[in-house]
Amino acid sequence: xxxxxxxxxxxxxxxxxxxxxxxxxxxxxxxxxxxxxxxxxxxxxxxxxxxxxxxxxxxxxxxxxxxxxxxxxxxxxxxxxxxxxxxxxxxxxxxxxxxxxxxxxxxxxxxxxxxxxxxxxxxxxxxxxxxxxxxxxxxxxxxxxxxxxxxxxxxxxxxxxxxxxxxxxxxxxxxxxxxxxxxxxxxxxxxxxxxxxxxxxxxxxxxxxxxxxxxxxxxxxxxxxxxxxxxxxxxxxxxxxxxxxxxxxxxxxxxxxxxxxxxxxxxxxxxxxxxxxxxxxxxxxxxxxxxxxxxxxxxxxxxxxxxxxxxxxxxxxxxxxxxxxxxxxxxxxxxxxxxxxxxxxxxxxxxxxxxxxxxxxxxxxxxxxxxxxxxxxxxxxxxxxxxxxxxxxxxxxxxxxxxxxxxxxxxxxxxxxxxxxxxxxxxxxxxxxxxxxxxxxxxxxxxxxxxxxxxxxxxxxxxxxxxxxxxxxxxxxxxxxxxxxxxxxxxxxxxxxxxxxxxxxxxxxxxxxxxxxxxxxxxxxxxxxxxxxxxxxxxxxxxxxxxxxxxxxxxxxxxxxxxxxxxxxxxxxxxxxxxxxxxxxxxxxxxxxxxxxxxxxxxxxxxxxxxxxxxxxxxxxxxxxxxxxxxxxxxxxxxxxxxxxxxxxxxxxxxxxxxxxxxxxxxxxxxxxxxxxxxxxxxxxxxxxxxxxxxxxxxxxxxxxxxxxxxxxxxxxxxxxxxxxxxxxxxxxxxxxxxxxxxxxxxxxxxxxxxxxxxxxxxxxxxxxxxxxxx
Amino acid sequence: xxxxxxxxxxxxxxxxxxxxxxxxxxxxxxxxxxxxxxxxxxxxxxxxxxxxxxxxxxxxxxxxxxxxxxxxxxxxxxxxxxxxxxxxxxxxxxxxxxxxxxxxxxxxxxxxxxxxxxxxxxxxxxxxxxxxxxxxxxxxxxxxxxxxxxxxxxxxxxxxxx
Numbered sequence: 018x019x020x021x022x023x024x025x026x027x028x029x030x031x032x033x034x035x036x037x038x039x040x041x042x043x044x045x046x047x048x049x050x051x052x053x054x055x056x057x058x059x060x061x062x063x064x065x066x067x068x069x070x071x072x073x074x075x076x077x078x079x080x081x082x083x084x085x086x087x088x089x090x091x092x093x094x095x096x097x098x099x100x101x102x103x104x105x106x107x108x109x110x111x112x113x114x115x116x117x118x119x120x121x122x123x124x125x126x127x128x129x130x131x132x133x134x135x136x137x138x139x140x141x142x143x144x145x146x147x148x149x150x151x152x153x154x155x156x157x158x159x160x161x162x163x164x165x166x167x168x169x170x171x172x173x174x175x176x177x178x179x180x181x182x183x184x185x186x187x188x189x190x191x192x193x194x195x196x197x198x199x200x201x202x203x204x205x206x207x208x209x210x211x212x213x214x215x216x217x218x219x220x221x222x223x224x225x226x227x228x229x230x231x232x233x234x235x236x237x238x239x240x241x242x243x244x245x246x247x248x249x250x251x252x253x254x255x256x257x258x259x260x261x262x263x264x265x266x267x268x269x270x271x272x273x274x275x276x277x278x279x280x281x282x283x284x285x286x287x288x289x290x291x292x293x294x295x296x297x298x299x300x301x302x303x304x305x306x307x308x309x310x311x312x313x314x315x316x317x318x319x320x321x322x323x324x325x326x327x328x329x330x331x332x333x334x335x336x337x338x339x340x341x342x343x344x345x346x347x348x349x350x351x352x353x354x355x356x357x358x359x360x361x362x363x364x365x366x367x368x369x370x371x372x373x374x375x376x377x378x379x380x381x382x383x384x385x386x387x388x389x390x391x392x393x394x395x396x397x398x399x400x401x402x403x404x405x406x407x408x409x410x411x412x413x414x415x416x417x418x419x420x421x422x423x424x425x426x427x428x429x430x431x432x433x434x435x436x437x438x439x440x441x442x443x444x445x446x447x448x449x450x451x452x453x454x455x456x457x458x459x460x461x462x463x464x465x466x467x468x469x470x471x472x473x474x475x476x477x478x479x480x481x482x483x484x485x486x487x488x489x490x491x492x493x494x495x496x497x498x499x500x501x502x503x504x505x506x507x508x509x510x511x512x513x514x515x516x517x518x519x520x521x522x523x524x525x526x527x528x529x530x531x532x533x534x535x536x537x538x539x540x541x542x543x544x545x546x547x548x549x550x551x552x553x554x555x556x557x558x559x560x561x562x563x564x565x566x567x568x569x570x571x572x573x574x575x576x577x578x579x580x581x582x583x584x585x586x587x588x589x590x591x592x593x594x595x596x597x598x599x600x601x602x603x604x605x606x607x608x609x610x611x612x613x614x615x616x617x618x619x620x621x622x623x624x625x626x627x628x629x630x631x632x633x634x635x636x637x638x639x640x641x642x643x644x645x646x647x648x649x650x651x652x653x654x655x656x657x658x659x660x661x662x663x664x665x666x667x668x669x670x671x672x673x674x675x676x677x678x679x680x681x682x683x684x685x686x687x688x689x690x691x692x693x694x695x696x697x698x699x700x701x702x703x704x705x706x707x708x709x710x711x712x713x714x715x716x717x718x719x720x721x722x723x724x725x726x727x728x729x730x731x732x733x734x735x736x737x738x739x740x741x742x743x744x745x746x747x748x749x750x751x752x753x754x755x756x757x758x759x760x761x762x763x764x765x766x767x768x769x770x771x772x773x774x775x776x777x778x779x780x781x782x783x784x785x786x787x788x789x790x791x792x
Numbered sequence: 793x794x795x796x797x798x799x800x801x802x803x804x805x806x807x808x809x810x811x812x813x814x815x816x817x818x819x820x821x822x823x824x825x826x827x828x829x830x831x832x833x834x835x836x837x838x839x840x841x842x843x844x845x846x847x848x849x850x851x852x853x854x855x856x857x858x859x860x861x862x863x864x865x866x867x868x869x870x871x872x873x874x875x876x877x878x879x880x881x882x883x884x885x886x887x888x889x890x891x892x893x894x895x896x897x898x899x900x901x902x903x904x905x906x907x908x909x910x911x912x913x914x915x916x917x918x919x920x921x922x923x924x925x926x927x928x929x930x931x932x933x934x935x936x937x938x939x940x941x942x943x944x945x946x947x948x949x950x951x952x953x954x
Contacts, residue, residue, distance in 0.1 A: 026890050033898030034886040034905060036837020036877035043836035122820075213841050213849055213899040213933050263839070263899030264933050296842040502897030502934045681893045685935055689896060692936030716846035716931060725924035727937045 020514040020521050021744050024681035027507045028526050029261065029500065040263045041233040042217045046289035049219070050079060052281040053124035054294070055114035055131045056302050057106035060140035060371040060709015061152065064104055064113065064133060072116060072130040077123035080284035081131060082115040091247060093239070093271045095169050095178060096162045097155060098337035098374065100247075100276040106135070107154055107336035108373050109711045110301025115281045117290055140371040140709030144310045144331045147176040147368045154336060154369040167634060169342055176369040178334060179342040181349040183363030183421050183637035191325025191360030195316025198325075199396045203389035204775045205758070206702035207308035207333055207372050210379075211721060214263020215299040220278035222287030226250065230257045232275055235265045235499050236540035241532045243272040244279060257532040265501040266693075267377030270542045271339055273303055300714040305703055306378035307344055308333030311389035315397050321408045323397075325360045328352050330386055332367045335374035342367045344375070344382035347473040350632060350641045351383055353421040354390045355434050355469035356412040361421050363637070371709040377542060379751045383470045384694065384758060391466040391759035392774050395766065405763070406447055409467050409649075410438055423638040430644040432673030432737040432747065434467060438649040440671045441465065444731045445651040452767050458659045461666070464763025465651045466756030471642030472543040472748070476629035480546075481536025482553035484513070484561045484620030490585050490599030491523040492561075497538030498550045499530050503750045504682040505546050511678055512551050512743050516558035518583035536623070544748030547678070548643065551743035552624040561620025568602045568615045644739050646747040648672030650691070650756035653728075656768035661780040661787070663765065665695055668757060669731035675739045675747035683749060688730045690753020696722040698758035700777045806870050810835065811879030817866070825869045826850045826861035829876060837877035837902040841931070848930030851903035852876045858910040860929075877902035884950050885909050888943040896934030904930050908944045916951045923948075 032038035069081040084103030090096040102111050114131050118124035141147045141154060155161070159173035169179050192198070218232040228250065234240055237257040245252045262269060274292055281290040294303060309332055316325035330348050334341025349365035380387075398405035413434045414420070416427045424430070442448070445463055453461045483495040494513055500506045506526040514521040527535065538550055562582045569587035570577040573595060581590045588596035605615040632639035653667040668691045677683050700720050704712040713719040738745025758776055766773045771787045802821040807814055810833060817832040826843070829835040829852070838861050841849035845863040852861045853875040880886060885908045888894070895901040904927070911918055911926050918926070923944055932940065 024893075026893065029898070030890040033895055033901050034877075034889045035880070036835070036902050038898050038901075039836065040839070040899060042840070043830075122822075211933050213847065213897065213931065214839070215841070262897065264897040266933070296844065296847075502895075504896070685893050685896060685939060688936035688938050689934050690936075693933070715844055716842050717844060721931055721933060722937070723931065724927035724937045724940065727941075730936060730938055 018515060019518060020511045021676070021678050022680065024679055025507060025511060025521060027504050028510060029528060038261050040214055040261055041231055042293055044231065045291065046219060046221065049289045049291050050117050050119060050285055051121040051124045052115050052117050052278065052290050052292040053128040054112045054298060054302060055116065055128045055133065056298060057102065057109055057111040057113055059106055059135050059137050060109045060705065061138040062106050062135035063138060064102065064106060065136050066134040067114060068132040069114065071132065072127045075123065075127040075130055077119035078116060078127045080117040082280050082284045084113065089247060090161065091243065091276065092338055093340060094164055094342045095338045098339070100280065108371055109709055110298065110373055111336065112277060112302055115277055117281050117285050141176065142371060142705055142707065142709055144333050144368050144370065147370050150176065154371065170634065177366055178338045178369055179345055179367040181346045181365040181632065181637065182635060183349050183352055183361050184635065185421055185423070186360035188325060188360050188362050192316050194318065194324040196319045197397070197400050198314065198316045199393065199400050201313045201389070201393035201396050202774055203311045203392055205309045205385045205388055206776065207335065207375065208306045208697055208701045208703055209300050209719065210266040210268030210306060212264030212266055212268055215294045215296055216269060216274055216303050217293040218274045218278045219289055219291045220275065220282045221289035222279070222282050224287070226254060228255045228279060230275055230278065232257060232259060233262050233269055234259050235262065235269045235501055235542055236271065237499065237530050237532050238497060238537050239540055240272045240275045244275060247276055248279060259499050259530045261528065262499055262501040266379045267381070267542065268304065270377045270540055296716065297714040300719065301373055301711045304339055304376035305373045307341060307375040307382060307385065309385035311386065313389050313393035315393050317397055317401065319401070321401050321403050321411050323356060323358050323412050326353055326358045327362045330365045330389070332365070332382065333370050333372060334367050335370060335372040337374035338367060339374050340376045343473060346632065348382040348386040349637055350422050350473065351470060352386065354387065355414050355467050355647050357414045357418045363421065372705060373703065379690065379693065380470060380755045381473060381543065383468065384755045387466060387468050387755050388759040388762065391756060392762055395763045396772070406438065406442060406465055410435065413438065421637065422632060422641065424640050428737055429740040432645065432647045432675065433735055434647040434649065434673065436735045437647060437671040437673055438467065440733050440735065441649040441651055441669055444671065444733060445653060445667065445669045455655065458657055459655055460658055460768045461653065461655045462764045462768035463651055463653045464760045464767060465649065466759035466763065467649050468752065468755035469645045469647045470752060470755060471645045472545045473641045474539060474543050474545055474626060476631060477625060478539035478549065479623065479625040480538040480549035480553045481623040482550060482557040483536050484557045486599065486603035486618045488600065488604045490603050491525065493525045493527060494554065495527045495535050496550050496554065497530055497535045498546045499541040500528060501541060503686055504679060505541070508547055508678045509550060509554050512554050513558050515744065516555050517562060519585050523585060544750045544752065547746055547748055548742050549624050551746065553622040555743055556622030556624065557620040560622055561618050564618045565599065565602060568606055569597050571614065572597045572602060572606055643741065644747060646672060646749055646752050648752060650760050652757060652760040652764045654764045654768055656765065661769065661783040663780070665728040667731060668695060668728045670753055671733045671735060672749055672752055673735040673737050673747065674749050675742060676736055676745035677734055678746055683734065684732050686750050687732050687753040690751065691730060691757050692722050692727055694754040694757025695761060698761040698776050698778055700779065702777050806867065808870060808874060809872070810874045811876060819866045821867065823866040824862050825852070825864040825866050828866040829861060835876045835878050839899055839902060841900065848907065849900050849903040851906045851930065853906055853910055856910060856913060858907045877906060880905065880909060883909055885912060885943065885947045888946050892939045892943040894935065894939040894943040900930060900932045904932065904940060908947060911944065912947050912951045916948060918948055
């Protein structure tokens with residue numbers, strides 16, 4: 018391979034180290050106005066009145082937009098969310114009004130002058146309170162519209178927005194074959210994405226009604242679709258542009274601020290309006306990461322063969338479902354983890370609470386589910402008196418076996434987890450022991466976790482690629498994938514360079530996405546961009562190569578079949594000395610007498626998912642993604658057994674990546690994921706007081722991992738090709754995070770010799786658990 | 793008859809020294825240095841990440857010292873030499889950030905680079921503890937800090953061997 022497998026720096030590298038890289042809020046529009054959100058100060062309350070008169074009288078204020086009780090609801094799966102709350106607020110930070118003014122300062126000051134009268138309601142502050150119906154969040158639940166029929170199964174008169182069932186095998190047989198049964202519960206709090214770039218948008222409505230949106234989004238085509246549908250426009254009237262995005266992690270996959278910005282622009286006769294969130298609003302008003310409670314019951318034979326799994330997962334989706342219903346489904350689909358379990362009874366519920374609503378988050382729910390399952394695996398190993406790694410090895414799923422949803426597995430769609438686990442065992446030096454006393458009050462301990470994740474895209478998710486040529490024979494690549502930091506534009510350029518066997522420096526990747534000019538791509542999510550867009554790029558490259566060969570065959574006076582492309586030339590396979598340069602033919606060939614043929618080569622390619630199917634409502638059977646990426650992870654900690662503080666010494670991942678396109682970049686994705694997982698495991702949580710008010714909406718109170726706190730990272734790859742993916746690659750962008758909180762909890766449980774079935778694993782919480790108190 | 797122009801309370805036209813150039817800006821007393829750099833001078837390399845001094849994405853140099861420009865009033869910056877990421881041209885730390893893949897989305901990168909650059913200038917002999925103390929003032933959500941650590945160590949190494 019010439020280019021695939023090489024650590025090529027990101028195409029936009031020098032933009033990013035010089036300040037030249039422009040993110041959405043770095044741009045301003047001529048004539049632009051500024052919007053600021055007025056947000057709820059209660060977790061749950063009725064809106065009794067909104068007095069905007071004082072706000073409207075402030076200097077520079079042009080409009081104050083408030084919610085309309087009759088407004089259409091919105092949501093990517095179930096339409097349950099008003100873009101602006103009208104009668105009732107259901108979470109702290111929920112947008113209630115938008116103030117539009119001439120300057121940001123005026124907008125913000127006037128936002129403080131909008132007087133909202135609330136009548137507080139009892140907040141539903143946990144999954145337990147939601148199930149006990151402390152209050153009903155959505156009385157009209159039964160009347161909400163799902164976007165697809167038979168997709169969402171609401172339970173009216175409850176706070177349950179969706180239930181997904183997995184029924185596989187025969188549970189009675191499973192339990193009767195089990196000689197050991199363990200039960201385990203896990204609790205994980207909601208958290209935030211905390212992309213460094215707060216969410217922001219600009220919107221403008223032109224005199225002819227065309228809407229232009231500039232946004233920091235992972236899903237520009239979904240924004241286009243949602244805006245056109247919400248405002249009753251055909252899609253050709255809506256153009257969405259996305260420059261470089263300052264981190265996404267799933268938090269920018271569904272439209273939210275875009276609708277508000279269009280409403281704001283409508284209120285000022287279509288003038289461009291810029292709406293930026295403060296960090297506090299980004300943390301509270303825009304969607305976060307789900308919380309989870311789970312019960313796991315595992316049965317196994319004495320020699321550790323798992324015979325039965327009963328698992329219930331309750332997803333805290335917050336006040337609205339957004340992607341929460343889909344994540345509950347994704348958790349159900351992957352509920353057995355990468356283990357062969359023939360008898361499964363799984364239930365996954367999406368639960369409304371008065372927390373900030375949730376959207377996709379790196380791993381689409383798997384990291385929380387994996388935590389629950391992998392804690393249970395450790396407990397099973399303990400109860401069997403078996404090495405936890407050996408227990409996992411015995412049960413790893415293999416080709417020929419079936420997933421929980423009935424998909425038959427093979428090496429291509431699953432990879433080789435045994436090889437990953439073997440390599441992990443060496444990397445983390447498993448044989449030296451799980452728990453080693455290193456001093457009078459110091460204990461070093463290791464924990465592991467396996468993981469797998471397939472995607473949960475629509476069954477018809479699609480991508481396109483367009484290749485154009487410059488007159489000097491260099492190439493432009495235009496795709497709808499958004500660069501959110503994972504280096505996708507560069508990876509796709511590598512695939513193209515490899516396919517055309519050309520210099521990657523002669524490929525210009527169009528960095529921004531414009532939904533009017535870039536080919537459609539479902540969205541930059543689910544670790545599926547390399548697979549989907551990559552396949553489209555390869556097809557476009559083939560298309561371009563075919564056209565080049567056709568023109569070259571005339572110039573070189575031979576049939577096109579005897580020609581090949583490479584090194585920006587088309588040459589005779591049998592004699593490469595006979596060739597014609599791209600530059601001579603890529604934009605039309607001119608004969609010596611001035612006559613011309615051809616024209617610009619336009620390579621086009623597309624890809625659409627195939628053989629995916631929705632899950633059966635009764636059994637869960639169905640195929641949600643084309644393949645899994647599997648891996649094994651470990652964490653090593655040193656715990657102080659006096660005060661329960663600890664240091665994270667090592668974090669390790671071995672993942673089957675199919676084929677590594679860019680090694681240094683791939684390592685960075687994995688270590689970055691591990692770091693995020695450690696942060697979530699040890700300290701991150703969105704905290705609410707008894708009234709549902711968010712307690713920690715700032716980096717000062719919501720702590721991320723900081724420089725120097727990172728452990729030693731151990732990363733290795735196994736490469737089992739996925740045969741239908743570009744050069745065999747698998748998407749791995751999300752996966753570094755998945756098993757890390759579980760591995761951390763397993764390590765700390767071993768170190769502290771107590772079951773730690775929750776995050777965040779703060780020293781105080783470990784101490785409290787150890788002493789038998791509340792977490 | 794000409795009406796007397798209305799002057800807004802406290803607003804002044806001030807001169808700043810930014811990246812070696814004299815720049816003018818109309819400044820309210822409450823404007824931060826970050827506001828003025830981004831909104832009036834078009835220097836958007838410094839990023840708003842929290843406007844609370846927690847994340848460091850807006851870090852610039854004031855007389856060579858790293859400062860979170862969201863925490864400094866613009867009026868305080870008058871008369872001082874301000875350097876933004878746009879003022880750094882081909883420094884070793886920029887090259888090393890590229891070489892080590894020390895960023896993904898790049899939003900925190902300007903701030904990290906300004907801080908790292910200042911560290912190499914002020915403390916070329918920085919030890920592990922000092923590096924950690926300095927760089928803990930910046931947040932990165934994408935990387936696991938390994939690459940940034942490699943870049944700053946290599947930059948200090950280069951500085952010392954020069």
